[in-house]
Amino acid sequence: MIALVQRVREARVEVDARVVGAIGAGMLILLGVHRDDTEKEADWLARKCAYLRIFPDEEGRMNRSLLDIDGEALVVSQFTLYGDARKGHRPSFVEAAPPDKANQLYAYFTRELSKHLGKPVPTGVFGTMMDVYLVNHGPVTLWLERKPATS
Helix, strand or coil: CEEEEEEEEEEEEEECCEEEEEECCEEEEEEECECCCCHHHHHHHHHHHHHCCCEECCCCCEEECHHHHCCEEEEEECHHHHCECCCCCCCECCCECCHHHHHHHHHHHHHHHHHHHCCCCCECCCCCCCEEEEEEEEEEEEEEECCCCCC
16 A cells, blocks of 8 residues: 655545545655555555654654644545556556556545544545645655565
């Protein structure tokens, strides 16, 4: 499972020019689900995102987590994180989970992150064309990955 995490001042996701999820200061998480992922990978990654210290303390050091700043998280599914473009010019997505499994684990990850944060976590709409807007603060962008036990 991959989470491309961006520290944001604000972020929102729209479907058909309608806002379906929005946050203020916090974390935009683009989530990719691998074909071999299970709830174990989702549990690990949700905890990692909640406690990841990427927000500045009084001295400007990245030393605070979403929990420390009472920040928000917005989660958007993105199967293209598992795109492999090493050969040719068109990416292959054979490593990405099939839609039913990916949607189930995307929803599970979001619920687990919500439990850690103690607040609702808005999302995009799985399987739809979305427009994602963000103000990346820093900029800070991190790639977090938990490989399935079977790989």
